[in-house]
Amino acid sequence: MELNINNKAYTVDVEPTASLLTVLRDYLDLTGTKYGCGEAACGACTVLVDGQPTRSCITPVSSLMHKRITTIEGIARDGNLHPVQQAFIDNDAFQCAYCAPGMVMAAVALLERHPDPTEEQIRSSMNGNICRCGTYPRIVRAIQSIKTT
Amino acid sequence: MRNQDESLAAEQYELQGPSLHRFSMNRRQFFRYLGGGIAITFVAGHAWSEDGTAVASVDDNSIHAWIHVGENNKVTVYTGKVEVGQNIRTSLAQIVAEELTVPFDSIEMVMGDTALTPYDRGTFGSRSIPQMGPQLRKAAASARELLRKMAAKKLNIDVNKLKVANGKISDTKGKMSLSFSEIAQGKELIQPIDESVVVTPPDQWKICGTAVPKANAARFVTGTHRYASDMTLPDMMFGKVSRPPSFGATLKRVDLSRARAIPGVVAVHDGNFVGVCAPDPVTAERALMAVQAEWEEKAGQPSRDEIFDYLVKNAKALRDNDSNGDISAGLARATVKTNKTYYVDYIAHAPLEPRAALAKWDGDKVTVWTGTQRPFGVQEELSDAFRIPKESVRVIMPDTGSGYGGKHTGDAALEAARLAREARRPVKVVWTREEEFTWAYFRPAGVIQVKAGADASGKLTAWEFHNYNSGGSAIETQYDVGQKRIQFHPVDSPLRQGSYRGLAGTANIFARESAMDDLAMDLGIDPLEFRMKNLSNERLRNVLHACANAYGWSRRSKAKGQGHGMGCGMEKGGYVATMAEVFVNPDNGKVTVNRAVAAFECGAIINPMHLENQVLGCVVQGLGGALFEWIDFRNGKILNPLFSRYRVPRFEDVPQLEAVLVDRKDLPSAGAGEAPIYGIAPAIRNAIADAGGERLYSLPLLGMRA
Numbered sequence: 001m002e003l004n005i006n007n008k009a010y011t012v013d014v015e016p017t018a019s020l021l022t023v024l025r026d027y028l029d030l031t032g033t034k035y036g037c038g039e040a041a042c043g044a045c046t047v048l049v050d051g052q053p054t055r056s057c058i059t060p061v062s063s064l065m066h067k068r069i070t071t072i073e074g075i076a077r078d079g080n081l082h083p084v085q086q087a088f089i090d091n092d093a094f095q096c097a098y099c100a101p102g103m104v105m106a107a108v109a110l111l112e113r114h115p116d117p118t119e120e121q122i123r124s125s126m127n128g129n130i131c132r133c134g135t136y137p138r139i140v141r142a143i144q145s146i147k148t149t
Numbered sequence: 150m151r152n153q154d155e156s157l158a159a160e161q162y163e164l165q166g167p168s169l170h171r172f173s174m175n176r177r178q179f180f181r182y183l184g185g186g187i188a189i190t191f192v193a194g195h196a197w198s199e200d201g202t203a204v205a206s207v208d209d210n211s212i213h214a215w216i217h218v219g220e221n222n223k224v225t226v227y228t229g230k231v232e233v234g235q236n237i238r239t240s241l242a243q244i245v246a247e248e249l250t251v252p253f254d255s256i257e258m259v260m261g262d263t264a265l266t267p268y269d270r271g272t273f274g275s276r277s278i279p280q281m282g283p284q285l286r287k288a289a290a291s292a293r294e295l296l297r298k299m300a301a302k303k304l305n306i307d308v309n310k311l312k313v314a315n316g317k318i319s320d321t322k323g324k325m326s327l328s329f330s331e332i333a334q335g336k337e338l339i340q341p342i343d344e345s346v347v348v349t350p351p352d353q354w355k356i357c358g359t360a361v362p363k364a365n366a367a368r369f370v371t372g373t374h375r376y377a378s379d380m381t382l383p384d385m386m387f388g389k390v391s392r393p394p395s396f397g398a399t400l401k402r403v404d405l406s407r408a409r410a411i412p413g414v415v416a417v418h419d420g421n422f423v424g425v426c427a428p429d430p431v432t433a434e435r436a437l438m439a440v441q442a443e444w445e446e447k448a449g450q451p452s453r454d455e456i457f458d459y460l461v462k463n464a465k466a467l468r469d470n471d472s473n474g475d476i477s478a479g480l481a482r483a484t485v486k487t488n489k490t491y492y493v494d495y496i497a498h499a500p501l502e503p504r505a506a507l508a509k510w511d512g513d514k515v516t517v518w519t520g521t522q523r524p525f526g527v528q529e530e531l532s533d534a535f536r537i538p539k540e541s542v543r544v545i546m547p548d549t550g551s552g553y554g555g556k557h558t559g560d561a562a563l564e565a566a567r568l569a570r571e572a573r574r575p576v577k578v579v580w581t582r583e584e585e586f587t588w589a590y591f592r593p594a595g596v597i598q599v600k601a602g603a604d605a606s607g608k609l610t611a612w613e614f615h616n617y618n619s620g621g622s623a624i625e626t627q628y629d630v631g632q633k634r635i636q637f638h639p640v641d642s643p644l645r646q647g648s649y650r651g652l653a654g655t656a657n658i659f660a661r662e663s664a665m666d667d668l669a670m671d672l673g674i675d676p677l678e679f680r681m682k683n684l685s686n687e688r689l690r691n692v693l694h695a696c697a698n699a700y701g702w703s704r705r706s707k708a709k710g711q712g713h714g715m716g717c718g719m720e721k722g723g724y725v726a727t728m729a730e731v732f733v734n735p736d737n738g739k740v741t742v743n744r745a746v747a748a749f750e751c752g753a754i755i756n757p758m759h760l761e762n763q764v765l766g767c768v769v770q771g772l773g774g775a776l777f778e779w780i781d782f783r784n785g786k787i788l789n790p791l792f793s794r795y796r797v798p799r800f801e802d803v804p805q806l807e808a809v810l811v812d813r814k815d816l817p818s819a820g821a822g823e824a825p826i827y828g829i830a831p832a833i834r835n836a837i838a839d840a841g842g843e844r845l846y847s848l849p850l851l852g853m854r855a
Contacts, residue, residue: 034376034378036503072370072371072372085371090362092363096234132498134803
C-alpha cells in the first residue's frame with residue numbers, strides 16, 4: 001500500500017484494516033504520533049489528512065490512498081519549528097508532554113480554519129484532546145499567542 | 150507532627166523495599182564510565198573508602214547522587230530520580246548550574262538508570278526538591294570549591310584571591326583564568342560532599358527562581374523524544390498479555406496451539422501468566438485472539454454499590470494517629486455540631502501514556518526500558534520474578550508520559566521481560582487504555598466519619614475523625630482544637646490500590662474542610678473568619694490571606710445561584726488555599742464552576758513558570774476527582790475502563806483560573822506536584838452549599854448525576 005506522509009511516499013505491506021496509528025508507529029517508526037485510547041476519545045493520535053484533523057487510531061490505512069497525511073514530524077520547516085510548536089514551548093504548554101504532539105496537530109488544524117480563534121473556539125475545537133497534566137489554560141494561551149503575532 | 154517518613158508509612162500502600170541496598174562501582178570503573186575529571190558524590194555514610202576501591206553498604210532511605218565535571222566543560226548529574234512531567238530534570242539542573250556558575254544548557258542530567266545512577270527509592274512524595282535539591286546544591290558547591298582549590302594550586306595563588314564565575318576561575322585582577330575543564334584535565338578525583346560548604350543564598354540566585362523552559366522542550370513538541378512506548382530495537386517483537394476476565398481469577402487451562410500455529414508467534418504460559426508476541430502488532434493481536442484460556446473466577450467480590458459498607462465492616466486494627474482529651478466533653482460545650490459520613494470513590498490516574506516496557510535479554514542479564522516512578526523498585530521486582538541477582542537487571546526510565554503516583558510498579562516490565570526471555574528477542578509491551586484502567590491500581594476509595602463542634606465564639610471544641618481505607622496523609626487537623634481523636638482504619642481493599650497525587654490528602658482535606666464550612670454556616674460566621682479563629686499555622690494563614698486577596702473574598706457578589714467556597718491544607722512543605730465560585734442553576738440544579746484561585750507556598754521558588762504549571766495542573770486534575778471521576782465495578786470487573794466511559798477534565802471543564810505563588814526566600818524549597826490538588830474539591834463543595842444547593846458529602850460531587 002502506498003501512503004503519502006509528510007510529502008514523502010511510503011510503501012507498507014500491511015492489512016488494509018490496520019490503523020494509521022499502528023502503521024505510523026510500528027511500521028514506519030514515526031513515533032511522534034501517540035497512542036492514548038484507541039477509540040478516538042483522547043486526541044493523542046491526531047494527524048492531518050488533507051489538512052483535516054483526524055484520529056489516526058480509528059482510521060484504517062485503506063481509506064488513505066491518494067491522501068496527504070501530515071504528522072508531528074512533518075510540520076517544522078527548514079529546521080525551524082512550526083509557530084505552534086514554538087508557542088507551546090514559549091508558553092510551557094505541557095508537563096509530561098505526551099499529549100503535546102496531538103495537541104499541536106489539533107491546533108495547527110484549528111488555525112488553518114480560524115487564523116484568529118476566540119477562546120471559545122479554541123476550547124470547543126480542542127475539547128477532544130486530553131491533557132491529564134491539566135495544562136489546558138497554557139495551551140489556550142499558546143494558541144492565542146499565535147493569532148496576535 | 151509526624152515526620153515525613155512516618156507520614157509515608159501511614160500510607161500502607163506505599164511499596165516497600167528491603168532496608169539495605171549495596172551498590173558497587175569502584176573508582177576505576179567510575180571514571181572509565183564517566184571519563185576523566187572530578188566527581189562529587191553524596192551517599193549516606195562513607196561509601197568510598199580511602200583508596201577509592203571498596204564500597205560500604207548504604208541505607209535505602211538516604212539520598213544519593215553524584216556530579217561529574219568533565220574534561221570537556223561538561224557537567225553531568227547522576228540521580229535516580231525520574232522525570233514524569235513535574236520538570237525536576239529542569240529544576241534540579243537549575244540548582245547545579247547556579248552553584249557551579251555555568252549555563253543551564255551545559256548541565257546534562259542522567260536520571261533513573263539503575264546501571265548509571267545511584268540508588269533511589271523512587272520519585273514520589275514530593276521529595277525531589279526538598280531532599281535531592283539541597284544535596285545536589287551542596288554537591289555542586291563542593292565541586293566549585295574543590296575546583297577553586299585545585300586552581301589555586303595550579304596557579305600558585307592564594308585560594309581566597311580566586312573568584313568563580315561563568316564556569317571559570319580567575320584571580321581578582323582578571324589576569325589569570327582557568328576553565329573547569331582545564332582544571333579537571335587528566336584528573337580522576339572523587340570527593341565526598343562537603344556538608345559545611347557555603348551555598349548561594351536565595352536572594353542571590355540568578356538561575357534558580359527564574360522561568361527556565363522545560364529541558365529538551367523541542368524534542369517533545371516535535372515528537373522526537375522517545376517515551377518507553379516509542380522505543381524500538383532491531384528484531385523487536387510486539388507483546389500482548391491474555392488477561393483474566395476479572396480480578397482474582399485463576400487459570401484453569403489454556404490451549405496455545407492455535408496461537409503458536411500463526412507464523413512468527415511465540416506464546417508463553419507460566420503460572421497465571423499467558424502472553425504472546427509476534428514480529429508485528431497486527432499478528433500479535435491475532436495471536437492474542439487465538440489464545441484459548443479458561444479461567445476460574447472469584448465469586449463474592451464487592452461491587453461499587455456496597456463498597457462503602459464493605460470498607461467500614463472490614464476495617465483492620467486501627468492505627469491511633471492523634472488523640473487527646475475528651476471528645477464528649479468537648480461536644481457538650483459546643484453550640485453547633487456536625488456528625489457526618491463522607492464517601493470517596495476509587496479513581497484512576499489514567500496517565501495519558503499507558504504502562505509500557507521494552508525488554509532485551511543478553512544471556513542471563515536483562516535490560517528493560519520502562520515508564521516507572523521507581524526504576525530501582527522495578528529492578529527489584531524483575532530480580533525477584535526471574536530469580537536473578539539485581540546486578541543482572543538494568544532498568545532505564547526514559548522521561549515518561551506522566552504518573553501522578555500511578556506508576557510505582559513494574560507490571561509491563563515483567564511482562565515484556567517474560568516474553569522476551571521466551572522469544573530470545575527484544576519484546577515491547579504497551580498496555581491498552583482498557584488494560585491501564587483495569588490492571589494498574591487505583592486511588593483508594595474511603596469512608597470518613599467526622600464528628601465535631603464549635604462554641605458560640607467560633608472556636609472548635611471537639612474533633613473526631615475516622616478514615617477507613619483511603620489513607621493517613623494529611624489526616625491531622627491543621628486547626629487548633631483541644632479535644633480530638635483522629636484515626637486511620639486500614640482495610641484490605643477489594644481493588645488494587647496505591648499512591649496517588651496528594652495521596653489520601655485529597656479525601657481527608659475534603660472531609661475536614663467540608664465539616665469546617667458546615668460548622669461556620671450553622672454558626673453564621675464567614676468561613677474565612679471561622680478558619681482564622683482556629684488556625685495558628687502562619688504559613689497556612691498567609692496563603693489563605695493571599696488567596697482571599699486575589700479572589701476578592703471580602704467583596705464577593707451574591708447573585709441568585711451564585712456561591713463561593715474555600716478549602717485549604719498543607720502537606721510535605723506545601724501550603725495551599727483555594728477559592729472557587731460556582732453557579733447552581735435554580736431551575737435544574739446544574740452546577741457550573743466559573744472561577745477558581747489557588748494560592749500556594751512551598752518555600753523559595755526554584756522555577757516560577759513550572760511551579761505555576763504544577764499548581765494549575767493540580768487544580769485541573771483535581772476538578773476530575775471533585776466533580777465526576779469514579780471507577781465503577783462489579784464482580785471483580787471494571788465497568789468503565791475507557792475514556793469514553795470514564796470522564797476526565799477537558800478544555801471545556803476548566804473554569805477561569807488563577808494561581809498565586811507565594812515566594813518565601815527565607816524558607817527551604819519544597820515539592821509542588823501534590824499539595825496544590827487539595828483545595829479545589831472542598832472549595833467547590835462549599836461553594837455549592839453557599840449557593841443554596843445541597844451540602845454534599847461524597848466525591849465526586851456530581852458523580853451519579855454527571
